[in-house]
Amino acid sequence: MSRLITVLVIGAGSRGSNYSSYAVCFPDRMKVIGVADPRAFARKRLQEIHNIDKDNVFDDWKVAAERERFADAVIVATPDKLHKAPAVAFAQKGYSILLEKPMAVTPEDCKEIVRACQSSDVLLSVCHVLRYHPVAIKIKELLDAGLVGDIYHIQHLEPVGFWHFAHSFVRGNWRNEAESSFSLLTKSCHDIDLIHFWMGSKRCLKVSSFGSLSHFTKDHKPKGAASCCLDCTVEESCPYSAKKIYLDQAKQGDFNWPVSVVCSNGENDIESLTEALRQGPYGRCVYECDNDVVTNQVVNMEFEGGATAAFTMIAFTKKLGERKTTIYGTKGELSCEGTGPIVVYDFLQKKETEFSPDKLAFPPCLSAHSGADYYLMESFVSAVAENNPSLIQTGPEETLRSHLLVFEAERSRRENRIVCFDT
Template sequence: MSSDYPNKIVTAVIVGAGNRGQIYASFAKVHPQKFKVVAVADPRKFARALIQKEYNLQNNHVFEDFQDILKLDKLADCVVIATPDTLHKEPAVGFANKGYNVLLEKPMAVTEEDCKAICAACKKNNVILAVGHVLRYFPPFQKIKELIDSGIIGEVVNIQLHEPVGWFHFAHSYVRGNWNREDNSTFVLMAKCCHDIDLLVWWLGDQRCTKISSFGSLFHFRKDKKPEGASSRCLDCSVEGDCAYSAKKVYLERVKQGMTGWPVSIICEEPSIKSVTKALKEGPYGRCVYDSDNDVCDNQVVNLEFAGGQTASFSMVAFTEKVCERQVKIFGTKGELTYNGSGPVYRFDFNSKEISVHSAAPSTINAGQLSGHGGADYYLIDSFVCAVAENDTSKVLTGPDVSLRSHLLVFRAEQARQENRVIFPQDHH
């Protein structure tokens, strides 16, 4: 899946130098002959300085505000936008209007209007838009797509996709963290699962969805579930030892074991026992999960029917041992496919009654920070950089039209949940 492309170094501006921005920027370390970071914009001094040092940027190419870059002549071939979800539209539209190709972290935006505006700007200015739906680039899911398209299981009738978020991951990101409230970010189906709905659309060959329903709730992380005697903060809680969601266990124990990567790296700039303890005393990540201000669902199911009569279901749940290791069952007229969250894809053939094993391309070696999502982070930016180098949109699996279509289904699914009814997406064009 890795690409060889012309003798051209693609230059990039990084807008948003947090976790995802750093990951995509690191492609320049893996392939300095293909990709070069030439500027950064981030309101946080520490984040800016990190990118500046890592990529040897001049002071006049380091900015607090991306708007200052837009006032200049075009600095690079492309922009990587990894700002908070609610802050995607302005940079995406602004850089598209200046002729930059755009790699935009998912979700595209948190309103339908903003998603449509981003797609329109990229198409109007004839620039490449790649949305960070990394799951399309995940080798086992590419293998599933290949097997479906080969006809080996006949016509697909039903797909079941399950995302186990992981008990501590959900508490970190969606109870204490950046995505814990709809008004500060977006609803959890968009923040966490928009690329799962995108997978269903992709596997079904972009079939039109005709009906969608959804159910979900904030079941557990609520004040009425708070254990008796629990404090509002884990560091001074008398029952913390019996709590699976204890911030001491999630963060401090990791630091003591020398584990300073995610999720510890998110809560303070330079993780140490002292800095993490301070963050837990004063910041949101030390709060009791039953005494926070979160309001997003901790479990949700989505049901879809497509124009050809196919059906699909997606479920997301917080309370799992596995962390984001999605399980898949695909039922066809001649056989079925199974993926258990790791390892190969299995096919059962109805005629021969035999099971065959289909291994995916290995995760790319030596990808450093880009090894996330089973190497899909690497394959996503590799395809984008290749597309920019060759000016070939076919290299990108997550362009404006397909990404907009699946985002609109996510909005419809959440509408169905809130209004407690079946939604007919064709009524919303």
Template sequence: MSPPVRIIVVGAGCRGNVYSRYAIVHPDRVQVVGVADPNKFARTKFQQLYKIADENLCEDWRTLVQKDKCADAVLICTPDHLHKEPAVAFAKKGYHLLLEKPMATKVEDCLEIVKVCSQNGVMVCVGHVLRYHPPFRKIKELLDDGVVGDVIHIQHLEQIGFYHFAHSYVRGNWRNEAESCFSLLAKSCHDIDLIHHWAGARKCLKVTSFGSVSHFSREHKPTGAADRCLDCSVEDTCPYSASKIYLDRVKQGHTGWPVSVTCPNSLPDIETVTEALKTGLYGRCVYECDNDVCSNQVVNMEFAGGLTAAFSMIAFTEELCLRKTTIYGSMGELSFSDNEIRVFDFLTQKNTKYVAKVDAPEGFGLAGHGEADYHLMDSFISAVTNNDPSLIISGAEESLRSHLLVFEAERSRREGRVIDIDYSG
């Protein structure tokens, strides 16, 4: 058997924890040997869980990159706007990279990452986890097998979830573009990437987009509402109340996401969460935040050969991060919802249902992307173990092309015009 792949984790937050969990399930395949994070509580938790040596426990990733090479691969799970620098530095040292999406928040930074990784011969797996989700992989397989004939139109919807959007994009880390990036890149580059993936060899030629910040602004603040939910006399009438989203969950015994995010320096309980809501970001009224990213956006695309696609992202939904897709072809129609794929054949006029095999270990379904996180890590570790980049289906060059499409869609929204796609960056 091959020795375990040794990995360093840069960023011990939510995504770093999710991906590293693979080492708990498969200790024979992966060993976490280092972690870098400015948060002492997060670092210490990682060290205790993975038995990391003191010398590889760092506040700043630069300390690790300056050492002699001590691992095979690095997971880059820092905040979005901090991806480029560690990705480039570790690639230059010869580390293979699992790079959380988005690759970077600027086109030029994405291009530099791809260039440096190519020059240094390192493999890159971009965290487009939905490509690895069994139902979406099955859709790609069915399309490639021609079950709907020539693909004519793709219609895809992402339902973010009303409290998820309030948590992450109104109060939280992705609320303000200057501090993170625009919401289409932060939240929905997954979805644009899926459409790009399903389109196959056909390049996107033109894109248009429309969107705005809806509802979460001062003019929609209810009469009598306070600036903080715990001080608010009308809190019980507000679905976005921090008390409902966080405290009610703690009382029910739920201390995972999103509750855990409110207390980055301690384990969440009634006392610590209450204090966080009194003083921190997550206790603010959603109508008094510094949010400026779109809560709803549509993207229309034209691909070579006449294929068109329409994507919608919407905050105000009951379902949380669930996708709905319909793909219209010359010989049939494919629809996807609630993890079920249905194909209607025009010739036979019969429906066929397909169920993708779910075989991720217990626990990965709680990570936010179902089994996809597990399968992404499994592919990446297999690629490193076998030195075989073909096992990665979200490589640097492929992901760069879908990232460029996202950047151009946002440019269309801002400039109010159709954008012709230039894949040269």
């Protein structure tokens, strides 16, 4: 039995709360003993859930970092632009670190985090949760076993979901590059990382990318539409209406995500939600927001040995996050959508075989990303308890390589050219 580990949570929002819920489901494995967040409501909520001593509740993470290390690990789930400083500070204090993706919003900051963790010899796990999902791991096992032969192309699609994109990337926290970063980094670094993972030891040599902000602009605002969905006379004909996304869900008694992020005070009632939509960002017309991140993007990659990969991110989809992957090799073709099954077509035998992952069981409190959040936390907690970095799939060097690929892909899109990596 692994020992109980203690954790400090930096950033008590949606992701910090989600990861820390592992301690509720598995109190013999992890205990949250501290929280830092500038918002009083967020601090109090986690303090009550985990029965945190008042001396370990902070409105500024810097105060916690000034103390001698008092927990085994820290969960850094601050806004994207605020990842580097706490990650570096707590690494220097000797904490093992679970860092929400992306690592940081510049290559230089990512590299500084890696240097800090390596020089302090602490564990770092970046929350590329999809790598930990049994389906992604099973695909990797099948590829490594040679079922499709040598890989020559990976086709990977991320369907963001039409209302999810409106929630997070038009009205929400990741809508504006100046406040967060570009969407390939904030949304799709998961997917570039998966391609990097499945390609194995093959190094990416060059990358090109194209994409733009489409539809969610003032030019597409319907005639007669209001600035707020609650006051709009044409709202019924709009699929992106805040009434449809939030109020319809709440009227069914469901105040979970995405409704849970709308009310900053945590009130779970229709009146509070209605007021938050009227006064806050989530009730805004999607055609009048300050969003500037792209809605659709393709990334083309060439790897060593002539292998290629093509990634597509698109906002306008029915499905939400159910990735679709096809991997083409010299001996066969592998395909998978969502959580499977994984289908391999053997060229020699001319037949299909279905494969399922070894396990697909997770607690409801960690069901996000089809349970991948649970598998991430299980690996991280075990790695810290056993001081075993091999249990971490997304350590510093591996994650840095895939992040740098994301940054170069975005540079290609902005500069309208192919970017070659140094040989």
